[in-house]
Amino acid sequence: MADQTRRLRAGMTVAETTMWRLLRDRRFGDLKFRRQTRIGPWIADFCCYELKLVIELDGGIHRLREERDRLRDADLNRRGFVVLRFGNEAVLTNPNIVFDAVRRHAERPPPHPSGSA
Numbered sequence: 001m002a003d004q005t006r007r008l009r010a011g012m013t014v015a016e017t018t019m020w021r022l023l024r025d026r027r028f029g030d031l032k033f034r035r036q037t038r039i040g041p042w043i044a045d046f047c048c049y050e051l052k053l054v055i056e057l058d059g060g061i062h063r064l065r066e067e068r069d070r071l072r073d074a075d076l077n078r079r080g081f082v083v084l085r086f087g088n089e090a091v092l093t094n095p096n097i098v099f100d101a102v103r104r105h106a107e108r109p110p111p112h113p114s115g116s117a
Contacts, residue, residue: 012036015057015088016045022095029106040079042072047081051106055098056085 012020016035023033023046037047039054046055054076058069073083082105090097 013057013059013088015059015091018095019046019055019057019091019098022099028099028102031106039076039081042076044076044081052081053102053105054081054083055102056083057088057091058085059088 012035020035022028023031024035026032031048031050033046033048033055034044035046037044039047044054045057047053056069069085073085076083084098084101084105086098086101
């Protein structure tokens with residue numbers, strides 16, 4: 001399993017590399033993001049455990065895996081994570097779209113510990 005995450009880190013796409021340059025070392029709101037990190041059986045492109053947030057960057061192959069991605073996102077949601085998905089083009093052409101969505105998520109009040117308000 002560690003070999004797979006290591007391989008994914010070494011073979012990141014251009015969009016993933018661009019995103020990582022912007023998120024790493026607490027460059028975004030002093031939040032710690034991890035790249036290609038395991039959550040249960042899944043490997044998330046980027047994860048902030050503090051926010052319980054997963055960011056997924058999708059290339060063309062994901063159009064062929066939409067059902068698998070839906071099941072994966074549902075499982076991550078059950079584990080308490082919010083999944084934000086963006087096309088690679090969004091990061092490469094206008095990363096502010098991604099950052100605005102992350103910022104909006106970060107500004108939301110935390111859920112009530114009992115699960116109800």
